[in-house]
Amino acid sequence: MTLKANASAKQRFTLFQTKPDGYEGYLAVDPLEKLGTKTYTVYPSAWSKEPLATLTLQVVSAYFQQQNLSVPKKQGGLEPEAGEMEAIEAFKNTVSNTRYWDAPPFRLPVSHCMNSPFGVKRFYNGVFSGNYHKGVDQKSPAGTPIKAITGGVVKIARPYQLHGGTVAVDHGQGLGSIYIHMSKILVKPNQVVKTGDTLGLVGSTGFAMGPHLHWGLYVFGIPVNPQVGFVNTTPCG
């Protein structure tokens, strides 16, 4: 069963029963979250209305790099096409009860070094844009096969104006990954993939300065740093 959460349910977290008396799952904190005490209400299934527990956690400061871009006042950048952002938002908020992922570490989608880490805060002309790097970039040549980091079901496999060639995989139980700027897409929506299956080829389609793989990992719709507990990448240079 798949549920699509609405925006107000974004902070809904589900734990999944893994033992007769035990539940497991991931929680995530948005990089822009305010510091201090945060209360999480966790549910025992994707459809349950009865909470399983309320958890109180402390959000502490993490360091993220900053990047200032000088941009012309009137931006002539690429715009998303109609429905593009909505489709990606709906994907991020998909929660399915089946777990397709194996215990981390996951495999890397490509082997190349990482030239932009997660969480870099973007400033435009010295002013924080409210935006940050929601995934990692790996410096892969055009045409490199992009592999599924772990098992899942393909939810999006199509070219978009802004994201370029896009594949999004639901790994189940709140985990999802997305791969963009592909030159070629080699899977179809609803296709079940295993770890290491080829999803498509590295390109520079959409809003990209050159060939590279941008990919991101989501926990209940919140972008998380894949380098914290999920994969190991090597920075370039």
Ligand SMILES: [Zn+2]
């Ligand atoms: Zn990127």
